Amino acid sequence: MDGRTHTRQRNRAAIQEAALRLFAEQGYEATTVAQIAREAGVSHMTFFRCFPTKEDVVLDDDYDPMLEELVRARPAAEPPVERVHRATMAGLGQVYEHHREALLGRVGLLLSIPGLRARIGENLASARTAFERGLTPEGEEPGVETRAVAAACASALAEAVIAWSEVHERAELPDVIDRVFHALRGLPAPAQGSRP
Amino acid sequence: MDGRTHTRQRNRAAIQEAALRLFAEQGYEATTVAQIAREAGVSHMTFFRCFPTKEDVVLDDDYDPMLEELVRARPAAEPPVERVHRATMAGLGQVYEHHREALLGRVGLLLSIPGLRARIGENLASARTAFERGLTPEGEEPGVETRAVAAACASALAEAVIAWSEVHERAELPDVIDRVFHALRGLPAPAQGSRP
DNA sequence: ACCGAAAATGTTAGTCACTAACATAATACG
DNA sequence: CGTATTATGTTAGTGACTAACATTTTCGGT
Secondary structure (H helix, E strand, O other), X not given: OOHHHHHHHHXXXXXXXXXXXXXXXXXXXXXXXXXXXXXXXXXXXXXHHHOOOHXXXXXXXXOOHHHHHHHHHOOOOOOHHHHHHHHHHHHHHHHHHHHXXXXXXXXXXXXXXXXXXXXXXXXXXXXXXXXXXXXXXOOOOOOHHHHHHHHHHHHHHHHHHHHHHHOOOOOOHHHHHHHXXXXXXXXXXXXXXXXX | OOHHHHHHHHHHHHHHHHXXXXXXXXXXXXXXXXXXXXXXXXXXXXXHHHOOOHHHHOOOOOOHHHHHHHHHHOOOOOOHHHHHHHHHXXXXXXXXXXXXXXXXXXXXXXXXXXXXXXXHHHHOHHHXXXXXXXXXXXXXXXXXXXXXXXXXXXXXXXXXXXXXXXXXXXXXXXXXXXXXXXXXXOOOOOOOOOOO
């Protein structure tokens, strides 16, 4: 293991931990980068070397690499939105049970900060890219249609997550996502809780 | 006519004109808000009272109010994506001939500025809202499905506009939009130049 | 046409995210 | 163990954006 990148990872983690704690304690706007850096025991320059902007401390996840493969695994004969729909449902089952609370917390923080709320779509740019690559045969460039479908599905997914976070006591995320994709595809809504 | 709001409109226009000219001359980052305000003959405070952020000088259009009505005019029995698709095609025909060059210039500026490129989706938040309202029966609140479809269509539309701006010598925007929406709906691609 | 009220604009001074330049400390590698 | 490399700190700056208050402009009523 490289000692340099190791220390860098430690700094990253320390900064993110301090930042999220301070955001929770006193709010996002009221927390300055300098304060985060001080709490994390680094200078504010190190902060910016780890996170290009203050917002990026929150916008940071990556379940995404998996999505690309799941989309690609669907038969190419399916309509693209259906491929993304089924791939998303499949991938979600694998992580939802274990990460439900963490996901809820992160989304809640995002929604509570106007400046970040606007960037949720951008956050899903990674999902967008995953969909795009999964829909594109290997070795080819994605066409306009593929890019548009990927972007549209990522937006729809983001909307589903937002909606779920607002009603997470009455609905489960997989159900919401299922309903959203059904609507996108012009299909009737599925029965509630009809998933296995 | 109210003289106060009238002057305000004049300021807005003067600021936007000066800003776009300076951006074209010396680039976006190299142009300061103070400079724009000076050129427009106002103080920088007036700038911020007209445009909440520097980016909003560029992110500002408003063909959008029309879209809502066009969507609402489509029969509610149609699948929502189709309603948005046909409404967009109808609305575009009304303005594309006259505003083609202006649109191209604006989009080109957006794409040339990384900070703005990330906010294109957000710019289409206005289109999103228009779609959402048009899809929602009057007096009701939009459901998750409606919000997601509206967001997805706005993203797809943005992607179409971006793609068109990159190949505007070989393709017309209405054709690109048509292809994108066909792909979203899982339909085969329409014939090129098949519109009237 | 004039006057007080209300709203828009200007002035000033400040905060804070973010960057560039250079100094210094930590680490790898011969 | 010494030297090149890389991470980190320090300092000083820019520029977007805001708050508080002074000033001018515009409006409705007389």
